[in-house]
Amino acid sequence: MRKLALTDEQLLSIEKPARYLGNEVNAVVKDKDSVDIRFAICFPDVYEIGMSHLGIQILYEMFNRRQDTWCERVYSPWNDLDKLMREEHIPLFALESQDPVKNFDFLGITIQYEMCYTNILQVLDLAGIPLSAADRTEEDPIVIGGGPCVYNPEPIAEFFDLFYIGEGETSYDELLDIYKECKKQGKSRRAFLEAAAGVPGIYVPGFYEIKYNEDGTIDEMVAINDHAPATVRKVIALDLDHVPYPDKPIVPFMKVTQDRVVLEIQRGCIRGCRFCQAGMVYRPVRERNIDFLKEKAANMLKNSGQEEISLSSLSSSDYSHLADIVNFLIENKGTGVNISLPSLRIDAFSLDVMSKVQDVRKSSITFAPEAGTQRMRDTINKGLTEEVIMSGAAEAFRGGWNKVKLYFMLGLPTETEADMEGISHLANRMAAVYFDEVPKEKRNGRVQINVSTSFFIPKPFTPLQWAVMYTPEEYERRARVVSTAMKGELNHKSLRYAWHDADVTILEGVFARGDRKVAKGIRRAYEMGCLFDSWTENFDYQKWLKAFEEVGLDIDFYTMRERSLEEVFPWDFIDAGVTKNFLKREWNRAMEAKVSPNCRAQCQGCGAATFGGGVCFEN
Amino acid sequence: MKIRVKFTKEGDLKFIGHLDVMRFFQKVLRRAGVAICYSAGFSPHQIMSFSAPLSLGLTSEGEYMDIEVSESGSSAEMLAKLNAHTVDGIRVLSWRLLPDGADNAMAGFAAADYTVKFRPGYEPEDLAQFWTEFEAFCGQDEIMVEKQTKRSVKQINIRPLIYQLKISEGEVFMQVASGSTNHLKPEMVFQAFYDSKGEELSPFALMIHRLEMYTDLGDENERKLVSLQDVGTDIL
Numbered sequence: 001m002r003k004l005a006l007t008d009e010q011l012l013s014i015e016k017p018a019r020y021l022g023n024e025v026n027a028v029v030k031d032k033d034s035v036d037i038r039f040a041i042c043f044p045d046v047y048e049i050g051m052s053h054l055g056i057q058i059l060y061e062m063f064n065r066r067q068d069t070w071c072e073r074v075y076s077p078w079n080d081l082d083k084l085m086r087e088e089h090i091p092l093f094a095l096e097s098q099d100p101v102k103n104f105d106f107l108g109i110t111i112q113y114e115m116c117y118t119n120i121l122q123v124l125d126l127a128g129i130p131l132s133a134a135d136r137t138e139e140d141p142i143v144i145g146g147g148p149c150v151y152n153p154e155p156i157a158e159f160f161d162l163f164y165i166g167e168g169e170t171s172y173d174e175l176l177d178i179y180k181e182c183k184k185q186g187k188s189r190r191a192f193l194e195a196a197a198g199v200p201g202i203y204v205p206g207f208y209e210i211k212y213n214e215d216g217t218i219d220e221m222v223a224i225n226d227h228a229p230a231t232v233r234k235v236i237a238l239d240l241d242h243v244p245y246p247d248k249p250i251v252p253f254m255k256v257t258q259d260r261v262v263l264e265i266q267r268g269c270i271r272g273c274r275f276c277q278a279g280m281v282y283r284p285v286r287e288r289n290i291d292f293l294k295e296k297a298a299n300m301l302k303n304s305g306q307e308e309i310s311l312s313s314l315s316s317s318d319y320s321h322l323a324d325i326v327n328f329l330i331e332n333k334g335t336g337v338n339i340s341l342p343s344l345r346i347d348a349f350s351l352d353v354m355s356k357v358q359d360v361r362k363s364s365i366t367f368a369p370e371a372g373t374q375r376m377r378d379t380i381n382k383g384l385t386e387e388v389i390m391s392g393a394a395e396a397f398r399g400g401w402n403k404v405k406l407y408f409m410l411g412l413p414t415e416t417e418a419d420m421e422g423i424s425h426l427a428n429r430m431a432a433v434y435f436d437e438v439p440k441e442k443r444n445g446r447v448q449i450n451v452s453t454s455f456f457i458p459k460p461f462t463p464l465q466w467a468v469m470y471t472p473e474e475y476e477r478r479a480r481v482v483s484t485a486m487k488g489e490l491n492h493k494s495l496r497y498a499w500h501d502a503d504v505t506i507l508e509g510v511f512a513r514g515d516r517k518v519a520k521g522i523r524r525a526y527e528m529g530c531l532f533d534s535w536t537e538n539f540d541y542q543k544w545l546k547a548f549e550e551v552g553l554d555i556d557f558y559t560m561r562e563r564s565l566e567e568v569f570p571w572d573f574i575d576a577g578v579t580k581n582f583l584k585r586e587w588n589r590a591m592e593a594k595v596s597p598n599c600r601a602q603c604q605g606c607g608a609a610t611f612g613g614g615v616c617f618e619n
Numbered sequence: 620m621k622i623r624v625k626f627t628k629e630g631d632l633k634f635i636g637h638l639d640v641m642r643f644f645q646k647v648l649r650r651a652g653v654a655i656c657y658s659a660g661f662s663p664h665q666i667m668s669f670s671a672p673l674s675l676g677l678t679s680e681g682e683y684m685d686i687e688v689s690e691s692g693s694s695a696e697m698l699a700k701l702n703a704h705t706v707d708g709i710r711v712l713s714w715r716l717l718p719d720g721a722d723n724a725m726a727g728f729a730a731a732d733y734t735v736k737f738r739p740g741y742e743p744e745d746l747a748q749f750w751t752e753f754e755a756f757c758g759q760d761e762i763m764v765e766k767q768t769k770r771s772v773k774q775i776n777i778r779p780l781i782y783q784l785k786i787s788e789g790e791v792f793m794q795v796a797s798g799s800t801n802h803l804k805p806e807m808v809f810q811a812f813y814d815s816k817g818e819e820l821s822p823f824a825l826m827i828h829r830l831e832m833y834t835d836l837g838d839e840n841e842r843k844l845v846s847l848q849d850v851g852t853d854i855l
Contacts, residue, residue: 004631008738009823012676017634025646025706251646253639305646305704336649336663359661 002029005093005100006081014080018254019047022073022095025251026303028060029096030070036180038104039063040094040141042074043112044119045534050075051250052258054312055110055147059168062244069176072096074107076119077126079532085126092126101127105179107141108164111149114511115504115534117156120145121526124159131523133161133206138189142179150203151234151281152460154570155511155518157205161193165574166201166235167267169243175199194227201235204228208573210516216557218515218568233575234281238613240267241289247299251306260308260340261300263293265325269314270599270615272606273370274381274590275409277459278314280583281576283606284614285599290321294328301337309333310340317345318600326353346392351399361444364403365396371412372422378593379414380464381586386426393430397437402447404430409456410478410499413467414591420478424485424495427451431491451486452498453479455505459512460571461578463586469509469559475502503541507533510558515570521553579607621687621717623724623851624701627680628673632708637672643709644684650704653697656687670724670832670847671731671797674804679829681732683724683847685717694853715851722834722850728798729835730782730844733805734828736790741824750786756812757784764811777803777811782842794844797832 004011004021011017032038041059043050050056056073063071072094077085084090091100101107107129109120124131129140136143145153146164153163164171175196182192197204207228211219223230237243249261268285269278297309309329316322329339330353339357344350346365354363367389371377377384393404408423427449434447455475458467470478479499486497510518525547532538548555563569565584572580582605589596596604599615609616628640635643645665648655657663666687673679691697697714705711721727743749756762762778780803783794795803805827806820813820834850837843 008676011634012823017675018636018639021631021634023631023706023708025650025704253635253643255639255642303650305649307645307649334649335657336665338662362661 002098005090005098010081010084010088010090014084015078016047016254018252019075019078020081020095021253022098024253025305026248027073027096027250028064028071030064032070032097032099035070036068036183037066037070037106037176038099039069039071039106039108039176040074040101040104041071042101042107042109042123044076044109044116044123045532046078047075047252048254048256051252051256053110053112054262054264055112055168057246057249057262058244059108059110059172060250061246062169062172063176065244066173066176068180070096072104074101074123076122076532079538082122082126082531091128092123101141102129102139104141105183106144108144108146109160110147111145111156112147113534114149114508115539117511117522118526118530118533120156120159121523122531125526132158134158136161136189140189142189142192148277148281149511151277151574151576152512152514152569152571153203153205154210154516155514155522157516158519160205161189162196163203163205164201165203165232165576167237169237170235171199171201175202194225197225197227197229200233203232203574210570216517216554218570218572220568221570221573231573231575234577236267236282236286236577236611238286238611240286241292245292245296247296248303249300249306251304258310259306260310260338261297261304261306262310262312263297263300263325264288264312265293265316265319265322266313268614270318271315271383272381272586272596272598272604274379274463274586275370275412275456275459276314277462280461280463280578280606282314283577283599283608284611284616285318286614287320290324290328293325297325297329298332301333307336308338308340310342313343315345316341316343317347317350323349330356346396348395351396351401355399360400363401364405364448364450365393365401366405366407367392368407369426370407370409371415371419372408372424372426373419375593376412376415376419376422378595379590380409380412381590381596383595383598386429389426390430390433394433394437397434397447400444402434402438402444404447404449406430406449406451408451408453410453410482411455411470411475411505413456413464414593415478417481420481421485423451423453423482424489424497427486427495428489428491431489431494434494435491447494448496449491449494450496450498451482452500453482454500455502457505457509457512460569461574461576461583463583463590465513465569465583466563466565466587468562469506471560472502472506475505501536501539504533504539506555506559507541507544510555513569514558518553518558520551521548524548524551577606577608577611582606620689620691621685621719621721622691622697623713623715623717623848624684624686624711625713625715625848626682626684627678627710627712628682628708629678629680629710630708632706633673633676633678636675637669640672640682640709641667641669641684647701647704648686651700653686653700654689654691656689668723668725670728671802673829677827677829680712681829681831681846683832685724691716691854693855697854713848714854715848716854717851724832724847726799727834727847727850728832729796730794730833730842731797732830732833733793733795734790734830735793735805735809736826738823738826741821746789750789750791753791753809753812754784754786756815757781757808762808762811764807764814777807781808782844792830 207225268282670683701711780796833844
């Protein structure tokens with residue numbers, strides 16, 4: 001029997017020891033002596049969050065299908081165990097074997113949001129792996145980064161040996177084959193990295209140097225190794241029906257954040273919202289085959305025993321066979337299984353489905369108009385009109401719903417007072433729709449409109465990547481404009497308003513569009529104790545400010561600076577499919593508040609067609 | 620039909636909380652395709668109840684849950700089915716049909732057997748001497764301990780709650796009163812002993828293992844302890 005990495009005393013001294021045990025149903029255990037490659041896959045946040053992530057489950061399945069590879073999971077030890085591990089010099093371990101991560105061939109880290117950057121350093125540090133790739137030796141695992149944040153990997157480039165840009169199903173087999181061969185031939189770490197640099201989608205940051213202009217912007221990025229290509233093109237899986245997908249998802253003992261099996265129905269989004277990075281970098285839209293989905297749904301439910309299945313995509317309503325798959329699930333789910341349907345447009349169809357799978361009285365419906373006025377919605381290309389929103393709401397109210405969630409962004413480019421107040425007015429009009437549509441005797445309590453705003457953060461590879469950000473004070477002022485307007489509305493008693501923290505927004509902004517210079521700020525903040533920054537109770541903005549000040553980083557350079565259309569961005573060496581010319585066109589259209597049609601309505605020539613598949617070739 | 624299931628919770632699984640054990644079994648039953656009954660209503664849940672939850676860190680080979688099923692194979696078949704879908708540390712030991720009107724596993728719970736030993740590294744210097752003193756302590760007519768109630772601190776005598784005590788091969792076997800009225804945890808007896816000597820008991824010192832749980836089918840005059848599984852009968 002395997003021995004746990006932590007002693008009984010240690011496990012009984014910390015919160016939720018179930019986070020660190022492994023041994024869950026469907027976890028893969030292999031004989032470590034019979035594999036060539038040991039791969040530790042890490043989500044740098046606490047177990048409950050990391051276990052909720054579909055990407056890791058797919059990669060876990062894919063790696064473990066290889067006979068020569070054993071892939072195990074690693075998550076961030078929570079603060080209590082972090083402290084204990086440092087005090088008692090316990091090295092970070094992988095869950096399945098409980099062996100130290102340091103002994104693995106690879107440590108692959110998925111980077112899903114910017115605020116986990118200090119946790120990446122924690123994982124490296126606790127594992128006993130030098131934080132800088134340059135300091136690593138032949139004894140250290142190869143550290144790979146992947147996930148959406150690597151569409152601008154530069155702020156964390158220093159900490160990684162390589163980045164995998166694109167979808168994991170594509171190039172990993174080639175990468176692992178090369179590694180195995182290098183290992184067999186006793187080749188050096190450097191020789192492997194040079195070979196890896198030739199694999200599609202692989203970026204070896206150590207093989208490039210950045211030349212800066214006097215004003216701090218980038219002059220050019222220069223390859224300093226012959227094996228390093230000038231641009232790295234993202235890799236995607238064109239045929240989503242013949243790539244690995246879990247049949248037997250791991251079943252955690254403890255309750256995790258997304259405690260359900262997940263069915264990814266499609267990748268990408270046709271909508272082209274100008275703020276949305278996922279909508280740009282996951283192009284082109286590719287749908288999964290309905291039969292593939294039915295089989296996977298049945299297998300996952302049967303093999304996990306989970307009581308909920310969730311459809312996953314950026315915009316489920318755009319999936320061609322949505323009715324088919326939903327009806328299949330309703331008919332075949334079995335007793336006690338819930339279906340959760342996020343990212344659905346509210347219309348007659350979705351309300352009908354929702355009324356079959358949820359308790360209407362308890363559930364709420366969600367709209368994401370993202371902006372309060374039509375001009376602003378046109379600017380961000382959220383092709384949603386107030387008429388559509390209100391008719392969806394009316395339909396929902398008639399169907400018995402009386403709780404609505406409304407999501408908006410503040411701080412969008414060209415935003416005026418009228419746009420801010422528009423958020424409040426829209427919510428007010430929606431409450432009025434309720435009073436118009438539902439006669440008094442049929443009302444089931446007061447209608448409740450919960451408005452929440454987040455602050456817009458410009459992201460790489462989006463048309464709004466040129467946008468200027470604001471100060472925390474200015475963000476808060478904008479939120480107060482909404483709040484004040486709301487108090488003055490006729491239906492103010494039905495409205496509630498909550499807004500996100502402005503300080504985190506600033507930092508996310510710095511990381512999203514940061515360059516390699518930002519790394520020293522992240523490292524300094526980590527050294528000063530910043531960790532789990534995505535957890536409000538842990539986030540310490542003052543400490544970050546101090547860290548940035550100590551290393552001489554100017555936050556405003558990254559957030560408040562006006563960027564010219566000609567500026568070389570840190571992420572320009574990546575070819576994500578969408579061209580810079582397309583993004584510029586869309587930025588200019590945004591400035592004119594002009595809507596662009598979605599992919600199915602009319603191709604905008606974004607560049608994703610060069611991948612040769614998906615929605616671009618539907619007709 | 621009401622079924623009583625006896626199972627173990629050992630090894631690494633001692634770090635899994637009670638609610639997690641419940642969630643674990645809900646999924647085991649679904650994976651194994653057991654015809655479990657669901658409550659009515661919009662969000663139906665499995666009809667399932669557990670006997671006294673085990674504290675984190677304790678092991679057991681005598682845990683119980685009661686479930687309701689619409690059909691069942693033989694006990695042997697059902698054991699095989701369930702054990703094919705569980706993990707190291709949890710093993711299903713019995714599957715028994717409960718007679719109509721039987722108390723559920725929690726309500727009927729009256730006593731439990733435990734063994735207690737020292738965790739390696741935490742043993743007293745002279746272990747033999749320790750057990751001799753411990754046995755003598757437990758043999759007194761009265762063992763008074765302080766019990767925190769909602770309003771005040773009360774003195775109670777826990778001696779009558781110790782039904783049996785046997786020391787052998789470096790561990791103690793204890794049968795103690797359990798359940799909703801009089802509930803004695805084995806560590807309380809150790810705590811009382813350490814308190815009487817003015818010594819401190821480390822929270823990690825003891826390894827406690829539950830062997831069995833009982834219901835009391837006797838009357839006020841005489842206890843008649845029957846293990847919870849023996850309330851039911853095997854399905855042949």
